[in-house]
Ligand SMILES: Nc1ncnc2c1ncn2[C@@H]1O[C@H](COP(=O)(O)OP(=O)(O)OP(=O)(O)O)[C@@H](O)[C@H]1O
C-alpha cells in the first residue's frame with residue numbers, strides 16, 4: 001500500500017517519529033493538512049518548527065503559540081475539516097501537568113514557585129519527549145479534536161520517546177528521590193548514603209539555600225506523585241491504543257536508516273501501533289535511457305549533452321544506492337504503507353508546499 005489514507009481518516013492520535021532532521025515536523029504538518037481535507041477537526045503539535053514554517057502555521061511571534069491556532073489558507077471544501085496547530089512548550093505543559101495533578105492551588109504553587117522546579121522543569125532529562133506525549137494526552141482528553149498529531153523532538157535517539165513515561169516513573173522510584181521524600185525527616189537525619197551525597201554535592205555547588213529548596217521541591221512533588229504516576233500509566237496506555245498510529249519518518253541516508261531500523265524494532269517489540277513508513281528526501285529514480293539511445297550517447301565528445309548524460313548516470317547511481325540502503329528498513333515495515341517523498345528543490349515552509357506534500361502522503 002502506498003497511502004496513509006487509513007491512518008489519516010481513522011486514527012485519533014498520530015505521532016511522527018524518527019531520526020533528527022529527516023522531516024518529522026514537515027510530515028506532521030502535511031498529515032494535518034490531509035486530515036483536515038478529509039473532513040477532520042485536526043490539531044498538530046509541532047516541536048521547534050523552522051521559523052518560516054511556524055509563520056506559515058500562524059504561530060510566529062506569538063506568546064501563546066502553546067495554545068491551538070487555526071492554520072490560515074487551508075480550504076476543505078464542503079466538509080467540516082479544520083487544521084489547527086500549536087508549538088510545544090515543555091515548561092508550560094509541565095506546569096499544566098502539575099496543576100492538573102494537585103488537589104489545590106496551594107499544593108500546585110508549592111511546586112511551581114520552587115526555584116528548583118523553575119530551574120529544572122525545562123531541562124529534566126527526557127522532559128521534552130515526555131511533555132510532547134503529555135500534551136497529546138491533554139489535547140486528546142479535552143474531547144475537542146477528531147485527530148491529534150504530535151511531532152516529536154529531535155532526540156539523540158528516536159527511541160527515547162517510547163521510554164519517556166517509564167523514565168518519569170523510574171525517576172519517582174529513584175533511591176535519592178525516595179530518600180528525600182520519605183516522611184518529614186530533616187536533612188541532617190537523612191541516612192541514605194546516595195541521598196546525603198547528592199545533597200552534599202548540591203550544597204557544595206550551589207549553597208545551602210538550594211539544598212532547602214531542593215528538599216522543599218521534592219517534598220511538594222511528593223504530594224502529586226500519585227497523580228504523576230497515574231498519568232504516566234495513562235499516557236503509556238494511550239500510546240498503545242488501537243486508535244493511535246506511529247508514523248516513522250526516515251531519509252535514505254545510512255545513519256538515519258540505521259536509527260529508523262532500531263526504532264521500528266522497538267515499536268514492534270514493545271507493541272506500539274506502527275502505521276506507516278515515510279521515506280523523505282529521496283532522489284527520484286530518473287527515467288532510464290532506451291538501449292539505442294544509450295548506445296548513441298556512449299561516446300559523445302565533451303559538451304553540454306555529454307555533461308547531461310554524465311549527470312543522468314550519476315543521479316541514477318545515487319537513486320539506486322539510496323534504494324539499496326532502504327531494503328532492510330522496508331522489510332521491517334512489513335505490510336504497513338511505505339511512502340516515498342522526493343527531495344524537493346526548495347524547503348517546505350508554506351501552506352501550498354504542505355498541501356503538495358499531503359497529496360503525496362494520501
Ligand atoms: N521533501 C523535502 N524536500 C525538501 N526539503 C524538505 C523536505 N522535507 C523536509 N524538508 C526541509 O528539511 C528541513 C528539516 O525538516 P524538518 O524540520 O521537518 O525535520 P525534522 O525531522 O522535524 O528535524 P528535527 O529532528 O530537527 O526536528 C526543513 O527545512 C524542511 O523544510
Ligand SMILES: [Mg+2]
Nearest residue numbers: 024025047048
Ligand atoms: Mg522537528
